[in-house]
Each structure stands twice: as C-alpha cells, then as structure tokens.
Amino acid sequence: MLSSSNIGNVSNFDTKTQxxxxxxxxxxxxxGYFFVTPFILFFLMFSxxxxxxxxxISFTDRSGLDPNVFGNFxxxxxxxxxxxxxxxxxxxxxxxxxxGVNVTLxxxxxxxxxxxxxxxxxxIKGQGIFKFAYYLPNIVTAAxxxxxxxxxxxxxxxxxxxxxxxxxxxxxxxxxxxxDIVQLSVSLVLTWxxxxxxxxxxxxxxxxxxxxxxxxxxxxGAGSVKQFFYITxxxxxxxxxxxFITSLAGGLQMYDVPFFFVPTSHTQTVAIRIYQWGFTGVxxxxxxxxxxxxxxxxxxLISSVLFWIMSVDVSSTKKYSKAKGV
Amino acid sequence: xxxxxxxxxxxxxxxxxxxxxxxxxxxxxxxxxxxxIGLIILFLISILPFYVVLVNATRSTSELQVDFxxxxxxxxSNNLEWLKKQNVDFVSAFLNSVYISAGAIFxxxxxxSLTAYAIVVYNFKxxxxxxxxxxxxxxxxxxxxxxxxxxxxxxxxxxxNIWAFILPAGVAxxxxxxxxxxxxxxxxxDFIESARIDGCKEFWIFNIIVLPLxxxxxxxxxxxxxxxxxxxxxxPKIILLSKKNWTLPVLMDKLKGDIxxxxxxxxxxxxxxxxxxxxxxxxxxxxxxxxGVALGGLKG
Numbered sequence: 137m138l139s140s141s142n143i144g145n146v147s148n149f150d151t152k153t154q155x156x157x158x159x160x161x162x163x164x165x166x167x168g169y170f171f172v173t174p175f176i177l178f179f180l181m182f183s184x185x186x187x188x189x190x191x192x193i194s195f196t197d198r199s200g201l202d203p204n205v206f207g208n209f210x211x212x213x214x215x216x217x218x219x220x221x222x223x224x225x226x227x228x229x230x231x232x233x234x235x236g237v238n239v240t241l242x243x244x245x246x247x248x249x250x251x252x253x254x255x256x257x258x259x260i261k262g263q264g265i266f267k268f269a270y271y272l273p274n275i276v277t278a279a280x281x282x283x284x285x286x287x288x289x290x291x292x293x294x295x296x297x298x299x300x301x302x303x304x305x306x307x308x309x310x311x312x313x314x315x316d317i318v319q320l321s322v323s324l325v326l327t328w329x330x331x332x333x334x335x336x337x338x339x340x341x342x343x344x345x346x347x348x349x350x351x352x353x354x355x356x357g358a359g360s361v362k363q364f365f366y367i368t369x370x371x372x373x374x375x376x377x378x379x380f381i382t383s384l385a386g387g388l389q390m391y392d393v394p395f396f397f398v399p400t401s402h403t404q405t406v407a408i409r410i411y412q413w414g415f416t417g418v419x420x421x422x423x424x425x426x427x428x429x430x431x432x433x434x435x436x437l438i439s440s441v442l443f444w445i446m447s448v449d450v451s452s453t454k455k456y457s458k459a460k461g462v
Numbered sequence: 463x464x465x466x467x468x469x470x471x472x473x474x475x476x477x478x479x480x481x482x483x484x485x486x487x488x489x490x491x492x493x494x495x496x497x498x499i500g501l502i503i504l505f506l507i508s509i510l511p512f513y514v515v516l517v518n519a520t521r522s523t524s525e526l527q528v529d530f531x532x533x534x535x536x537x538x539s540n541n542l543e544w545l546k547k548q549n550v551d552f553v554s555a556f557l558n559s560v561y562i563s564a565g566a567i568f569x570x571x572x573x574x575s576l577t578a579y580a581i582v583v584y585n586f587k588x589x590x591x592x593x594x595x596x597x598x599x600x601x602x603x604x605x606x607x608x609x610x611x612x613x614x615x616x617x618x619x620x621x622x623n624i625w626a627f628i629l630p631a632g633v634a635x636x637x638x639x640x641x642x643x644x645x646x647x648x649x650x651x652d653f654i655e656s657a658r659i660d661g662c663k664e665f666w667i668f669n670i671i672v673l674p675l676x677x678x679x680x681x682x683x684x685x686x687x688x689x690x691x692x693x694x695x696x697x698p699k700i701i702l703l704s705k706k707n708w709t710l711p712v713l714m715d716k717l718k719g720d721i722x723x724x725x726x727x728x729x730x731x732x733x734x735x736x737x738x739x740x741x742x743x744x745x746x747x748x749x750x751x752x753x754g755v756a757l758g759g760l761k762g
Contacts, residue, residue, distance in 0.1 A: 279715070
C-alpha cells in the first residue's frame with residue numbers, strides 16, 4: 137500500500153523518463169535489504185535459533201549440567217512425561233487460578249476508572265496525578281514488588297507487627313503457608329501492578345469514540361451510566377478483548393511475582409515449573425523444553441484467536457487504530 | 463403556597479425545573495465526593511507500599527519489629543553500613559543494570575528504527591514478509607524458549623557475561639511495529655526525496671535527517687526498553703553467575719537468605735536502593751511513559 141504511494145511520490149518529484157524511474161527504484165531496492173539486515177541477523181540468532189533449538193531438545197532426553205552433551209532422541213517421551221506429570225497440571229491450574237482472580241479484579245477496576253475519567257459531566261480534576269499514581273506499580277521491578285509484599289506478610293513483617301500492636305493476644309503467623317491467602321495475595325499484587333496499565337489502554341480506546349455519539353445520547357436524555365453501557369462498552373469491545381488476551385498470554389508466563397513472593401508449591405506457576413525442571417536438580421532440559429513448547433503452542437493458539445477476532449470486527453478495529461493515533 | 467398560586471404556569475414550570483436541577487446537582491455532587499474518595503484511596507494504595515519501603519529504609523530492625531512508621535527515622539547510615547559489612551555490592555549491581563539497559567536501549571531502538579524505515583520507505587520483495595514476521599514475533603512468546611537460549615549463550619561464549627542480555631535486544635518486534643506506525647504518520651516521503659536530490663546518501667538521510675525527526679517515538683520506546691531490561695530477572699538469574707556480573711534483580715534474589723529475613727531494617731534499605739532510580743526516573747518522565755502506554759497498548 138505504502139510502497140506504491142512512495143513510488144508515486146518519487147515519480148511526481150522526478151521529471152525524468154519512465155526508464156530512469158525504473159532504474160532509480162531498482163537502485164533503492166538494495167537499501168531496503170541493507171537496512172533490514174541487522175534485524176534479520178539478530179532475529180536468526182537470538183530468536184529463531186533458541187526457539188528451534190528448544191523444539192529439537194524437546195525430543196531428546198538431554199539432562200545434566202554439561203552443555204556439550206546433547207542427549208539421545210526419545211521423540212515424544214518428554215512430552216508424555218510432561219503430560220503425565222501431575223505437577224505440570226497442578227502448575228497450570230495454579231497459574232489459571234492466580235491469573236483468573238487477577239484479571240477479573242484488574243479489568244473491573246480499569247473499566248470503572250476509565251469510565252470515570254472519560255465522563256465529560258463529571259470533569260474529574262487532578263487526572264494527571266491519579267494516572268501517575270495508578271501506573272506507578274507497573275514501573276518497579278516485579279521482582280522487587282513481590283519482595284515488598286512478602287516483607288509485609290512474613291512473620292516479622294509489617295502486617296504482623298500491626299496486628300500484634302492492635303489485636304490482643306495476636307501471635308505472629310506466617311501468612312505465606314496458607315494456600316488460599318498466598319494465591320489470593322499474588323493475584324492482588326498482580327492486579328495492583330497491572331490495573332493502571334489496563335486503565336490507560338482502555339482510556340486510549342475511549343478517546344477514539346466519536347464524541348457526537350455522546351452528544352446525541354445526552355440530547356435523548358441518556359445519563360452517564362446509560363451512555364457507558366450503550367455506547368462506550370459496545371465500542372470498546374475489540375480493545376477489551378485485545379487487552380484481555382494479551383493479559384492471558386502474559387499470565388501464562390507469570391514468573392517473577394510468585395517466585396519472589398513465596399517460593400512454595402502454592403505459587404508454582406508453569407514458568408516456575410519449567411525453571412525447576414530445566415535449571416535445578418538434575419536439569420531435565422528435555423522435559424523443560426517439551427513443557428515450553430506446549431505453552432508456546434497454547435499461547436500462539438490464543439493469539440491467533442485474538443487476531444481472528446480483530447480482523448472480523450473491522451468497524452471497531454478502525455476505532456482502535458484511530459485511538460492509537462495511526 | 464400563596465406565593466406559588468400567584469405565579470403564572472410558565473413561571474411555575476421554571477421554578478420546578480430549577481428545583482429539580484438543584485436536586486440533581488446535589489446528587490451529582492454527592493456522587494462526585496464518593497468518587498473522589500475512591501480515587502484517593504486507590505491513589506494511596508498505589509503509592510503507600512513504596513513510601514513505606516523508603517521510610518523503613520531509614521529505620522532500624524528493632525524499631526520495625528515493634529511498630530509501623532510513616533515518618534522517616536535516623537538509621538539509614540547504620541543500615542548502609544550493615545549492608546556494606548555483608549559484602550553486598552550495590553554499586554556493581556547498579557552499574558551492571560545500567561550497562562545492560564543502555565546497550566539494550568541503543569540496539570533495540572536503532573535497529574528497530576532502521577527496520578521500520580526500510581519497511582516504509584523502500585520497495586523490495588521481502589518488505590511484506592518481513593512486516594508479517596514482525597507481527598508474528600509480537601505474538602510468539604520467545605521467553606518460553608529458555609532452554610534454547612541457555613544453550614545458545616553457552617555456545618557463543620557469553621555465559622556469565624552481561625552481553626548475553628544486551629545483544630538479544632536487537633530483536634524488538636514491538637518497537638519495530640511502533641516505529642513503523644510513527645514513520646507512516648509523521649515522516650513525509652517528499653522530504654526524503656528532496657534530500658536525495660541534494661545528493662545525500664541513503665544511510666546519511668536516515669541517520670542525520672530521519673532519526674532526529676523520530677525523536678519523540680525513540681524516547682517512548684527507549685523508556686519501555688529501559689523498564690524491560692532493568693526489570694529482567696528470569697534469565698539473568700540463570701546466566702549471570704559470578705558476583706561481579708549480578709544485576710539489581712539478581713542481587714535482590716540473593717538477599718532472600720535467612721540473615722536478611724531477620725535484619726529487616728537493612729533489607730528495606732536494600733529494597734529502597736533497588737527502586738529509587740526507577741522512582742526518580744518515573745517522576746521525571748511519567749507523562750511520556752503514560753502516553754507511550756496509551757499509544758502502544760501492547761505490553762503483556
């Protein structure tokens with residue numbers, strides 16, 4: 137699309153003959169290849185190679201610390217042992233549970249906040265400061281954030297100290313040993329990290345909605361709540377789905393927060409499981425690789441569903457690209 | 463009543479409308495107050511944990527064991543000294559994080575701009591396939607190929623070397639996508655054409671004329687690159703083994719030992735040192751960061 141307009145510009149500018157034009161575009165062509173070469177080289181080395189290599193290793197029984205020992209081809213044995221491992225399924229369940237609670241709360245907060253900030257009749261003041269604060273948790277290392285909250289919950293931590301001070305007979309207690317509390321805490325921490333980010337993405341989507349729609353609705357007597365449910369939400373469908381599915385893809389790889397927070401079996405996500413197979417104990421690279429490939433396929437399936445939905449819903453996609461200022 | 467009876471129907475309806483409007487205004491005002499209270503509570507929840515870490519960093523362990531504080535104490539230097547005695551080298555970890563981030567920012571931003579520029583400006587056969595590749599790469603979670611990455615790093619001799627986290631930044635599909643959109647919207651092709659007529663070489667057109675025009679987009683992407691590499695933990699933990707190569711997150715991981723669990727004063731000082739640079743950075747650039755999130759919408 138763009139290339140043709142580009143060439144068009146070239147020809148308009150030049151008053152030379154057709155032939156000269158052709159020579160010119162041919163001579164520029166090589167710069168195209170020249171300019172993309174670094175990217176392609178880095179892609180081959182740091183992206184394609186590791187992925188293919190992981191794929192190959194997933195068919196071997198490679199293990200042990202020595203990187204020069206390749207292992208034997210066992211084809212699908214590693215996959216079988218992953219699928220047959222109850223810890224793998226438990227880690228998937230844990231991941232989905234932690235992610236599910238997180239994503240529900242996160243989107244609830246994000247949508248309500250975005251609707252409030254976007255409402256023209258409310259005219260909330262100090263939006264800049266609120267956005268600044270709400271996005272702040274996203275900037276600081278997930279590892280550090282996990283650490284901070286762990287600090288709050290451990291026996292010598294702040295919450296226990298407060299309870300000892302204000303609750304009679306409170307005995308310091310390790311909250312991190314209780315499965316539900318721990319999982320819920322990780323979910324809440326993830327919500328805390330991401331709600332500002334989701335809110336800003338949704339606000340950008342709302343900014344792309346035609347303001348005359350709201351005007352018309354106001355003239356027809358629709359209040360803020362009605363406007364939100366009948367205009368904002370339907371038109372935000374695509375971007376909501378988009379944010380939701382990127383969150384799922386990210387959630388499946390969840391690692392740092394649960395790892396730093398409480399390295400117990402209660403927070404063992406798939407990524408932590410893979411790490412433990414591949415890089416601790418006897419280093420089952422084959423098994424770790426097989427699990428990685430399974431997760432890769434799941435994530436790609438989810439992503440393609442996303443792209444399919446996005447391409448089906450053309451009208452809202454236009455709104456989305458408008459919101460992105462493209 | 464008597465007064466109202468004296469009014470004409472027109473005046474009466476006006477009065478009633480005013481009354482209704484006043485009531486609605488009060489209701490809206492009450493709702494608004496509740497909304498502000500909610501917003502302020504969330505504001506505190508978002509900020510307070512960081513503030514508490516900064517406060518606790520200046521308190522001693524024995525103080526922290528008995529109470530919760532909102533004002534700064536006077537034990538910062540003691541805590542720092544304790545950390546120094548434990549041989550915790552924050553300076554080296556901080557510098558490693560800086561080197562990795564700087565290298566990663568340069569590589570990702572420069573190579574991505576080159577690629578995006580080529581995709582937009584030149585007409586060559588692989589142009590569309592490369593763009594499709596970029597879109598595909600955005601979808602594929604390459605982080606999951608840890609085993610292959612580990613083998614690669616071993617193979618090219620970058621094990622326990624910070625370059626292992628600088629070089630992979632050269633593949634930044636999200637940045638390529640963002641830069642492409644920016645170039646399409648903001649760089650007039652006539653402009654490049656007139657530079658060509660003036661006899662500029664293609665490479666210099668890009669470096670001297672185009673790159674400065676991309677500055678706002680470059681800044682936004684640089685910020686995201688910085689946050690990503692500053693916070694990178696999964697692979698550095700596996701690959702950066704020797705102490706002199708640790709980054710800040712790796713160092714934080716090493717502080718998990720029992721001795722630090724008891725010495726919570728110094729531990730908070732360590733946490734404060736790890737987050738302070740990002741807090742300062744965010745305070746200065748938050749406007750661009752938030753704008754970037756709104757434009758990109760592509761972070762996991």
